[in-house]
Amino acid sequence: MSAIDNLEVCLRSVGEEEDFQINKNTLHDVFSPQLFRRNAGIAIEKLEQHLSDRSIRGLDLIDPDILLQTVKNLMSEQAGMKISDEDKLKAIINLYINTGIQVHSPGYMGRQFSGVIPLAGVFDLVSSIVNQPSSFYEAAQLPSVVERIMADELNQFIGWPEGQFAMVTTSGGSLANLTAILAARNDKFPQFWSEGVAGLHKKVKPAIAVSEDSHYSVSRAAGIIGIGEDQIIRLPTNAKKQICLDKVQHVLDKAEQSGLKVFCLVASVGTTSMGAFDPIDELAEISREREIWLHVDGAHGASLLVSDQHRLKLKGIEKADSFVLDAHKMLFVPAMCTLLFYKNKQKSYCAFNQEASYVFEKKPDIYTEYDSAEQNFECTKRPLIMNLWVCWMLYGKSLFANKIDHLCHITQSVYQQLLTEHDFETLHSPEINILCFRYFPDGLEPTQIGDFQLMIRNRIRKDGKFFISKVDIDGTTALRVVFMNHEVTLEHFNQLLTEIRRIGLDLLQKVSNSNQSVVTR
Ligand SMILES: Cc1ncc(COP(=O)(O)O)c(C=O)c1O
Structure with missing residues (x-):
C-alpha cells in the first residue's frame, strides 16, 4: 500500500476512537502535561509498529505535486470530513513514516544515515522538551x-x-x-x-x-x-x-x-x-x-x-x-x-x-x-x-563496535559473492561498509554501461523494494550499496541481485524491441 493510500485508510477510520477534547484557545490546555502524554503515546505506538515491520522495503517515491496536494487536503479537512486532532496527528505520523526512506528495513542499502538506535530517538524527545x-x-x-x-x-x-x-x-x-x-x-x-x-x-x-x-x-x-x-x-x-x-x-x-x-x-x-x-x-x-x-x-x-x-x-x-x-x-x-x-x-x-x-x-x-x-x-x-x-x-562501546564489525563483514561477504557472479563487476575491494559495482549483462554495449546503471538504480528506487544509491567513478556511473542495517543478510543482497537482473533484462528487452539506445529514458 502506498503512503497516500495508507493515509486514506487512516482517515477513513476517523472517529473510531474516543477523541480527547481540548480547548485549543487555551494555552493552558495546549501546554498541558496530559496532552503531551497522550500525543507522545500516539507517536510511540506508531513508531513501535514501524520498528516492528520487518518487511523488505526501500522508498515509496511520490510525485511531489501529489504529496503537496495530499498535505493541503489534510490541512483543509477536505470532502467535509471532520477530522479530530488525534486522527490528524496519527495521519501526519503515518505519512511521515511512509514517505521516508525505510532506514530500519533490510531493503535500505543506500545511504550513510542510519536506522538509529531506538534509545537515541527516545532521548531526542527528552532533549526537545528540556530544550x-x-x-x-x-x-x-x-x-x-x-x-x-x-x-x-x-x-x-x-x-x-x-x-x-x-x-x-x-x-x-x-x-x-x-x-x-x-x-x-x-x-x-x-x-x-x-x-x-x-x-x-x-x-x-x-x-x-x-x-x-x-x-x-x-x-x-x-x-x-x-x-x-x-x-x-x-x-x-x-x-x-x-x-x-x-x-x-x-x-x-x-x-x-x-x-x-x-x-x-x-x-x-x-x-x-x-x-x-x-x-x-x-x-x-x-x-x-x-x-x-x-x-x-x-x-x-x-x-x-x-x-x-x-x-x-x-x-x-x-x-x-x-x-x-x-x-x-x-x-x-x-x-x-x-x-x-x-x-x-x-x-x-x-x-x-x-x-x-x-x-x-x-x-x-x-x-x-x-x-x-x-x-x-x-x-x-x-x-x-x-x-x-x-x-x-x-x-557500552561494544554495541557500536559489534555493529561496525558486522557491517564491514557483510560488505566483505557481498563483495566475495559478487566476484563469483559473471555478469557483475566490482570497482574495489571494500574497506568499510560501502561497495560500488556494476551490472554488465551480455548484450550491453560497453559505451552504455554507465547510463544503464543509472536507469537500473532509478527503477529500483521507483519499485520501492530496495533503496540503493549510484555514484560516478572516473566518469562512469556505478551502483553503490552502503550497509547501515545490521539485519541485512547475504540472502537480502541476493534478492537485490535478482531485482537488478530482472530490471536490467527488462530494460534491455525494451531497448531491443524498440531498436533504441539504452540511454533513451
Ligand atoms: C566523507 C564525508 N564528509 C562530509 C560529509 C558531510 O557530512 P554531513 O552530511 O554530516 O554534513 C559526508 C556526508 O556524507 C561525507 O561522506
Whole structure:
C-alpha cells in the first residue's frame, strides 16, 4: 500500500476512537502535561509498529505535486470530513513514516544515515522538551559536562594527552569541515579574520590541498572562507581512490612554485563514493615537514576508532591537527551529531576570533570555561552529544563496535559473492561498509554501461523494494550499496541481485524491441 493510500485508510477510520477534547484557545490546555502524554503515546505506538515491520522495503517515491496536494487536503479537512486532532496527528505520523526512506528495513542499502538506535530517538524527545541550547554551560549543564566525558571516552582510542586536546560538537560533518579549515586558515594567517583578503600580501595566495575524491563540503568550505576554488590543489588518487603518496610532494612543490601557500591538507577516512581510507600516518609526516595543518574528514570512517578489528585503518589519526566524526553515520544516532576533534585545544579557538560581551567572557569562570560558543559556529545549538552518550553509557562501546564489525563483514561477504557472479563487476575491494559495482549483462554495449546503471538504480528506487544509491567513478556511473542495517543478510543482497537482473533484462528487452539506445529514458 502506498503512503497516500495508507493515509486514506487512516482517515477513513476517523472517529473510531474516543477523541480527547481540548480547548485549543487555551494555552493552558495546549501546554498541558496530559496532552503531551497522550500525543507522545500516539507517536510511540506508531513508531513501535514501524520498528516492528520487518518487511523488505526501500522508498515509496511520490510525485511531489501529489504529496503537496495530499498535505493541503489534510490541512483543509477536505470532502467535509471532520477530522479530530488525534486522527490528524496519527495521519501526519503515518505519512511521515511512509514517505521516508525505510532506514530500519533490510531493503535500505543506500545511504550513510542510519536506522538509529531506538534509545537515541527516545532521548531526542527528552532533549526537545528540556530544550537547552548547548553552547553555554548555564543553559546546558549536563550536555556541556557530557561533551568532555564523551571526548575522553573516545580519546581512549586516539591517545592524546589528557586536557590538551578539544572536542566540539557541530551540526553536521559539512559544518565541521568548514570550522576546521577556518581554524587552519586563521592559524596560518592570523590577520585574515580582521583584515580579510585585503590584509594579505599581494603575492600570498592561501591554498588547500585535498584528495581528488574529497566530499564536496571541503571545496565548498574553501569557497566560503575566501580561498577560492581555484586555490584548491587536487591530490591525485590511485585505483582505490586513496591519495597517491608518491605524488603528494611533487604536487605540493609545484603549487608552492606557482605562488600558492598551502596551509591545510585535507585527507579522508571513508570517502563518500567508495569508502576509501587515505594513508594518514604518512600524510601527517609530510604535513609536519611542510608545516601544513592536517585535517582528516572522517565523517564516515572515523567511527572505526571504537572497533578493535578496524581501528588500524585510522593509523596516524592522532597526528592530525583536526578530524571530524559523524556519529549520525557509523555510530547510529539520529542526525545531527558531529564531533570535531583538535589535537591542540588552543587551536580550537582559532576558527572564530570574536568578542561579544553578552555571551563571551574575557576571563572565564568555572562555569563559562565549559562554554563552547567560541569554538562552534552555532549560537543556539541542539545538545547534540546527549543521544550518543546515553547509548554509550547504557550499552557500552561494544554495541557500536559489534555493529561496525558486522557491517564491514557483510560488505566483505557481498563483495566475495559478487566476484563469483559473471555478469557483475566490482570497482574495489571494500574497506568499510560501502561497495560500488556494476551490472554488465551480455548484450550491453560497453559505451552504455554507465547510463544503464543509472536507469537500473532509478527503477529500483521507483519499485520501492530496495533503496540503493549510484555514484560516478572516473566518469562512469556505478551502483553503490552502503550497509547501515545490521539485519541485512547475504540472502537480502541476493534478492537485490535478482531485482537488478530482472530490471536490467527488462530494460534491455525494451531497448531491443524498440531498436533504441539504452540511454533513451
Ligand atoms: C566523507 C564525508 N564528509 C562530509 C560529509 C558531510 O557530512 P554531513 O552530511 O554530516 O554534513 C559526508 C556526508 O556524507 C561525507 O561522506
